[in-house]
Amino acid sequence: MTQTIINERIAALGYDYGGQAALRSAACNLCGAREHAIEVAERDRYGYPATFVVCGRCGLGYLSPRLSATQYAHFYSEIYRPLVSAYHGRRIDAETVQVEQRDYAAGLAAFLLPLLPSSPRTILDVGGSTGVVASVLAEHLNARATVLDPSPAELAVARTAGMETIAGLVEDFDPGERNWDLVLLCQTIDHLLDVRGTLAVLRRMTAPGGRAFVDIVDVDVLLRRTGRIQRAVKIDHPYYLTRPTAVALFTLTGFTIVAERITDDGHRGFVLARGPVGEPNWPALQASAAQFVANII
Numbered sequence: 187m188t189q190t191i192i193n194e195r196i197a198a199l200g201y202d203y204g205g206q207a208a209l210r211s212a213a214c215n216l217c218g219a220r221e222h223a224i225e226v227a228e229r230d231r232y233g234y235p236a237t238f239v240v241c242g243r244c245g246l247g248y249l250s251p252r253l254s255a256t257q258y259a260h261f262y263s264e265i266y267r268p269l270v271s272a273y274h275g276r277r278i279d280a281e282t283v284q285v286e287q288r289d290y291a292a293g294l295a296a297f298l299l300p301l302l303p304s305s306p307r308t309i310l311d312v313g314g315s316t317g318v319v320a321s322v323l324a325e326h327l328n329a330r331a332t333v334l335d336p337s338p339a340e341l342a343v344a345r346t347a348g349m350e351t352i353a354g355l356v357e358d359f360d361p362g363e364r365n366w367d368l369v370l371l372c373q374t375i376d377h378l379l380d381v382r383g384t385l386a387v388l389r390r391m392t393a394p395g396g397r398a399f400v401d402i403v404d405v406d407v408l409l410r411r412t413g414r415i416q417r418a419v420k421i422d423h424p425y426y427l428t429r430p431t432a433v434a435l436f437t438l439t440g441f442t443i444v445a446e447r448i449t450d451d452g453h454r455g456f457v458l459a460r461g462p463v464g465e466p467n468w469p470a471l472q473a474s475a476a477q478f479v480a481n482i483i
Contacts, residue, residue: 195272196232201265203234203253203421210251215382216431216438217244217468226482230419232273238419238426240482244434244468245475247405247426249419255355255379258424262336266422280316280340287318293449294319294372294399295326301445301457302397306367310334310391312356312384313374317344320370324349332366334359356384365393371400373453376423385439392460398441401455402427406478408452415482429454430474434466 314333442461
Protein backbone atom coordinates (compact mmCIF):
# COMPACT_ATOMS: atom_id res chain seq x y z
CA MET A 187 0.00 0.00 0.00
CA THR A 188 1.61 3.28 -1.10
CA GLN A 189 1.81 6.30 1.16
CA THR A 190 -0.08 8.32 -1.47
CA ILE A 191 -3.14 6.07 -1.17
CA ILE A 192 -3.01 6.24 2.63
CA ASN A 193 -2.78 10.02 2.47
CA GLU A 194 -5.79 10.19 0.14
CA ARG A 195 -7.90 8.05 2.47
CA ILE A 196 -6.98 10.22 5.45
CA ALA A 197 -7.63 13.43 3.51
CA ALA A 198 -11.08 12.11 2.56
CA LEU A 199 -12.07 12.23 6.24
CA GLY A 200 -11.90 16.03 6.09
CA TYR A 201 -10.52 16.32 9.61
CA ASP A 202 -8.63 19.58 10.17
CA TYR A 203 -6.39 18.82 13.13
CA GLY A 204 -4.10 21.79 12.51
CA GLY A 205 -7.04 24.18 12.61
CA GLN A 206 -8.17 22.91 16.02
CA ALA A 207 -5.08 22.04 18.05
CA ALA A 208 -4.29 25.24 19.93
CA LEU A 209 -3.80 24.24 23.57
CA ARG A 210 -0.14 24.69 24.52
CA SER A 211 1.33 22.94 27.54
CA ALA A 212 2.41 25.47 30.15
CA ALA A 213 4.60 22.98 32.00
CA CYS A 214 5.94 19.44 31.69
CA ASN A 215 3.46 16.93 33.10
CA LEU A 216 6.24 14.99 34.81
CA CYS A 217 8.78 17.45 36.24
CA GLY A 218 6.88 20.74 35.94
CA ALA A 219 9.60 22.45 33.87
CA ARG A 220 8.37 25.39 31.79
CA GLU A 221 11.38 26.26 29.62
CA HIS A 222 13.00 22.97 28.65
CA ALA A 223 10.83 21.79 25.72
CA ILE A 224 12.88 20.72 22.69
CA GLU A 225 10.98 20.47 19.39
CA VAL A 226 11.94 17.29 17.53
CA ALA A 227 9.11 16.63 15.02
CA GLU A 228 6.54 18.68 13.14
CA ARG A 229 4.21 16.01 11.71
CA ASP A 230 2.67 12.78 12.90
CA ARG A 231 2.36 9.44 11.12
CA TYR A 232 -0.98 10.46 9.59
CA GLY A 233 0.55 13.58 8.03
CA TYR A 234 -1.11 16.04 10.40
CA PRO A 235 0.89 19.10 11.56
CA ALA A 236 1.59 17.85 15.09
CA THR A 237 4.47 19.43 17.00
CA PHE A 238 6.24 16.84 19.15
CA VAL A 239 8.52 18.11 21.93
CA VAL A 240 10.70 16.44 24.54
CA CYS A 241 11.35 17.92 27.97
CA GLY A 242 15.09 18.39 28.26
CA ARG A 243 14.96 18.11 32.06
CA CYS A 244 13.19 14.72 32.34
CA GLY A 245 12.66 13.27 28.84
CA LEU A 246 8.86 13.23 28.76
CA GLY A 247 7.57 13.59 25.20
CA TYR A 248 4.31 15.39 24.40
CA LEU A 249 2.36 17.27 21.76
CA SER A 250 2.24 21.06 22.06
CA PRO A 251 -0.10 22.46 20.93
CA ARG A 252 -2.76 19.75 21.22
CA LEU A 253 -6.53 19.41 21.33
CA SER A 254 -8.55 20.39 24.37
CA ALA A 255 -10.48 17.85 26.44
CA THR A 256 -13.71 18.78 24.65
CA GLN A 257 -12.05 18.43 21.24
CA TYR A 258 -10.58 15.06 22.19
CA ALA A 259 -13.99 13.84 23.36
CA HIS A 260 -15.37 14.63 19.89
CA PHE A 261 -12.29 13.13 18.25
CA TYR A 262 -12.74 9.78 20.01
CA SER A 263 -16.48 9.61 19.38
CA GLU A 264 -16.38 10.60 15.69
CA ILE A 265 -12.88 10.56 14.18
CA TYR A 266 -10.54 8.10 15.91
CA ARG A 267 -11.75 4.78 14.51
CA PRO A 268 -12.31 6.10 10.95
CA LEU A 269 -8.81 7.62 11.04
CA VAL A 270 -7.15 4.41 12.18
CA SER A 271 -9.19 2.49 9.58
CA ALA A 272 -8.02 4.86 6.83
CA TYR A 273 -4.41 4.49 7.93
CA HIS A 274 -4.45 0.69 7.99
CA GLY A 275 -6.77 0.24 5.02
CA ARG A 276 -9.29 -1.94 6.83
CA ARG A 277 -12.36 -1.48 9.00
CA ILE A 278 -11.53 -0.94 12.66
CA ASP A 279 -14.51 -0.31 14.95
CA ALA A 280 -16.22 -1.54 18.10
CA GLU A 281 -16.84 -4.90 16.46
CA THR A 282 -13.52 -5.65 14.75
CA VAL A 283 -11.36 -4.36 17.59
CA GLN A 284 -12.56 -7.20 19.80
CA VAL A 285 -10.47 -9.76 17.90
CA GLU A 286 -7.22 -7.94 18.69
CA GLN A 287 -8.36 -7.30 22.25
CA ARG A 288 -8.97 -11.01 22.86
CA ASP A 289 -5.40 -11.82 21.81
CA TYR A 290 -4.10 -9.02 24.01
CA ALA A 291 -6.27 -10.19 26.93
CA ALA A 292 -5.01 -13.76 26.66
CA GLY A 293 -1.40 -12.62 26.79
CA LEU A 294 -2.10 -10.26 29.67
CA ALA A 295 -3.87 -12.96 31.67
CA ALA A 296 -0.95 -15.36 31.24
CA PHE A 297 1.48 -12.70 32.48
CA LEU A 298 -0.59 -10.99 35.16
CA LEU A 299 -2.59 -13.66 36.98
CA PRO A 300 0.39 -15.55 38.51
CA LEU A 301 1.63 -12.25 39.96
CA LEU A 302 -1.53 -11.36 41.89
CA PRO A 303 -1.23 -11.87 45.67
CA SER A 304 -4.89 -12.93 45.93
CA SER A 305 -7.88 -13.34 43.66
CA PRO A 306 -9.45 -9.89 43.11
CA ARG A 307 -13.21 -9.57 43.49
CA THR A 308 -13.48 -6.33 41.52
CA ILE A 309 -11.77 -5.07 38.35
CA LEU A 310 -11.75 -1.59 36.82
CA ASP A 311 -10.55 -1.24 33.22
CA VAL A 312 -9.76 2.42 32.48
CA GLY A 313 -10.08 3.14 28.77
CA GLY A 314 -11.43 -0.38 28.51
CA SER A 315 -13.18 -0.01 25.12
CA THR A 316 -15.64 -2.86 24.55
CA GLY A 317 -14.69 -4.60 27.78
CA VAL A 318 -13.03 -7.63 26.21
CA VAL A 319 -9.91 -7.44 28.39
CA ALA A 320 -11.92 -6.87 31.57
CA SER A 321 -14.31 -9.71 30.75
CA VAL A 322 -11.50 -12.21 30.07
CA LEU A 323 -9.79 -11.42 33.37
CA ALA A 324 -13.10 -11.33 35.25
CA GLU A 325 -13.96 -14.78 33.91
CA HIS A 326 -10.60 -16.18 35.01
CA LEU A 327 -10.93 -14.61 38.45
CA ASN A 328 -14.70 -14.84 39.00
CA ALA A 329 -14.67 -11.07 39.58
CA ARG A 330 -17.02 -8.17 38.82
CA ALA A 331 -15.81 -5.89 36.02
CA THR A 332 -16.30 -2.16 35.45
CA VAL A 333 -15.29 -0.39 32.23
CA LEU A 334 -14.54 3.35 32.00
CA ASP A 335 -14.28 4.71 28.44
CA PRO A 336 -15.21 7.83 26.42
CA SER A 337 -16.78 5.93 23.49
CA PRO A 338 -20.56 5.34 23.84
CA ALA A 339 -20.56 2.77 21.02
CA GLU A 340 -17.81 0.68 22.62
CA LEU A 341 -19.35 0.94 26.09
CA ALA A 342 -22.63 -0.35 24.65
CA VAL A 343 -20.85 -3.59 23.73
CA ALA A 344 -19.45 -3.91 27.26
CA ARG A 345 -22.86 -3.19 28.78
CA THR A 346 -24.50 -5.86 26.63
CA ALA A 347 -21.95 -8.32 27.99
CA GLY A 348 -23.17 -7.55 31.51
CA MET A 349 -20.44 -5.23 32.73
CA GLU A 350 -20.89 -1.99 34.63
CA THR A 351 -19.91 0.94 32.41
CA ILE A 352 -18.89 4.52 33.13
CA ALA A 353 -18.88 6.98 30.22
CA GLY A 354 -16.24 9.69 29.95
CA LEU A 355 -12.56 10.50 30.18
CA VAL A 356 -10.71 9.23 33.23
CA GLU A 357 -9.43 12.78 33.85
CA ASP A 358 -13.04 13.81 34.58
CA PHE A 359 -13.95 10.78 36.69
CA ASP A 360 -14.20 11.17 40.46
CA PRO A 361 -14.24 7.74 42.16
CA GLY A 362 -15.04 9.20 45.57
CA GLU A 363 -14.22 6.57 48.18
CA ARG A 364 -14.67 3.69 45.77
CA ASN A 365 -11.75 1.41 44.92
CA TRP A 366 -11.09 -1.85 43.06
CA ASP A 367 -8.87 -4.85 43.74
CA LEU A 368 -7.37 -4.76 40.24
CA VAL A 369 -7.13 -1.56 38.16
CA LEU A 370 -6.11 -1.77 34.49
CA LEU A 371 -4.78 0.98 32.25
CA CYS A 372 -4.10 -1.00 29.08
CA GLN A 373 -2.77 0.73 25.96
CA THR A 374 -4.32 3.94 27.27
CA ILE A 375 -1.76 6.02 29.18
CA ASP A 376 -0.40 7.60 25.99
CA HIS A 377 -3.94 8.90 25.25
CA LEU A 378 -4.30 10.71 28.57
CA LEU A 379 -4.40 14.49 28.94
CA ASP A 380 -2.90 14.42 32.45
CA VAL A 381 -0.69 11.39 32.99
CA ARG A 382 0.64 12.31 36.43
CA GLY A 383 -2.77 13.33 37.76
CA THR A 384 -4.44 10.20 36.41
CA LEU A 385 -1.82 7.91 37.94
CA ALA A 386 -2.41 9.60 41.30
CA VAL A 387 -6.15 8.88 40.95
CA LEU A 388 -5.35 5.31 39.88
CA ARG A 389 -3.47 4.81 43.12
CA ARG A 390 -6.54 6.01 45.05
CA MET A 391 -8.73 3.62 43.07
CA THR A 392 -6.43 0.65 43.78
CA ALA A 393 -7.54 -1.07 46.97
CA PRO A 394 -4.98 -1.61 49.75
CA GLY A 395 -3.22 -4.87 48.93
CA GLY A 396 -4.52 -4.69 45.36
CA ARG A 397 -2.64 -4.34 42.11
CA ALA A 398 -2.64 -2.05 39.09
CA PHE A 399 -1.41 -2.83 35.58
CA VAL A 400 -0.20 -0.06 33.27
CA ASP A 401 1.47 -0.43 29.90
CA ILE A 402 3.11 2.25 27.80
CA VAL A 403 4.15 2.47 24.18
CA ASP A 404 7.88 2.72 24.85
CA VAL A 405 8.75 5.44 22.35
CA ASP A 406 12.48 4.82 22.83
CA VAL A 407 12.03 1.20 21.73
CA LEU A 408 9.96 2.28 18.71
CA LEU A 409 12.60 4.83 17.75
CA ARG A 410 15.33 2.19 17.78
CA ARG A 411 13.18 -0.16 15.70
CA THR A 412 11.90 2.30 13.10
CA GLY A 413 14.68 4.88 13.01
CA ARG A 414 12.21 7.78 12.65
CA ILE A 415 10.36 9.51 15.46
CA GLN A 416 7.58 10.55 13.06
CA ARG A 417 6.44 6.92 12.88
CA ALA A 418 5.73 6.97 16.61
CA VAL A 419 3.99 10.36 16.78
CA LYS A 420 0.17 10.30 16.55
CA ILE A 421 -2.37 13.02 17.25
CA ASP A 422 -4.26 10.58 19.49
CA HIS A 423 -1.19 10.29 21.76
CA PRO A 424 -0.72 13.56 23.66
CA TYR A 425 2.12 11.94 25.68
CA TYR A 426 5.11 9.67 24.91
CA LEU A 427 6.84 7.68 27.61
CA THR A 428 10.07 5.74 27.96
CA ARG A 429 10.99 3.35 30.74
CA PRO A 430 12.82 6.07 32.75
CA THR A 431 9.92 8.55 32.51
CA ALA A 432 7.35 5.87 33.37
CA VAL A 433 9.33 4.79 36.44
CA ALA A 434 9.66 8.43 37.51
CA LEU A 435 5.90 8.95 37.21
CA PHE A 436 5.21 5.81 39.26
CA THR A 437 7.59 7.06 41.97
CA LEU A 438 5.97 10.50 42.07
CA THR A 439 2.44 9.06 42.34
CA GLY A 440 3.13 6.37 44.95
CA PHE A 441 3.43 3.15 42.96
CA THR A 442 6.02 0.40 43.40
CA ILE A 443 6.89 -1.85 40.44
CA VAL A 444 6.20 -5.54 41.16
CA ALA A 445 7.04 -6.91 37.70
CA GLU A 446 7.33 -5.76 34.10
CA ARG A 447 7.41 -7.11 30.56
CA ILE A 448 7.91 -5.81 27.03
CA THR A 449 5.95 -7.22 24.09
CA ASP A 450 6.92 -7.56 20.45
CA ASP A 451 4.97 -4.43 19.47
CA GLY A 452 6.89 -2.18 21.88
CA HIS A 453 4.39 -2.10 24.74
CA ARG A 454 6.11 -2.15 28.12
CA GLY A 455 3.80 -3.34 30.88
CA PHE A 456 4.16 -2.82 34.62
CA VAL A 457 2.43 -4.60 37.50
CA LEU A 458 2.19 -2.05 40.30
CA ALA A 459 1.44 -2.02 44.02
CA ARG A 460 0.68 0.95 46.24
CA GLY A 461 3.85 2.34 47.78
CA PRO A 462 5.26 5.57 49.21
CA VAL A 463 5.28 8.78 47.19
CA GLY A 464 8.87 9.72 46.41
CA GLU A 465 11.19 11.80 44.24
CA PRO A 466 12.88 10.41 41.13
CA ASN A 467 16.62 10.63 40.55
CA TRP A 468 16.40 13.92 38.64
CA PRO A 469 20.06 14.11 37.49
CA ALA A 470 19.88 10.57 36.08
CA LEU A 471 16.56 11.39 34.42
CA GLN A 472 18.05 14.50 32.79
CA ALA A 473 20.97 12.43 31.48
CA SER A 474 18.61 9.87 29.94
CA ALA A 475 16.60 12.74 28.43
CA ALA A 476 19.71 14.12 26.74
CA GLN A 477 20.50 10.70 25.31
CA PHE A 478 16.92 10.24 24.06
CA VAL A 479 16.96 13.61 22.27
CA ALA A 480 20.36 12.80 20.76
CA ASN A 481 18.98 9.50 19.45
CA ILE A 482 16.08 11.30 17.81
CA ILE A 483 18.17 14.02 16.21
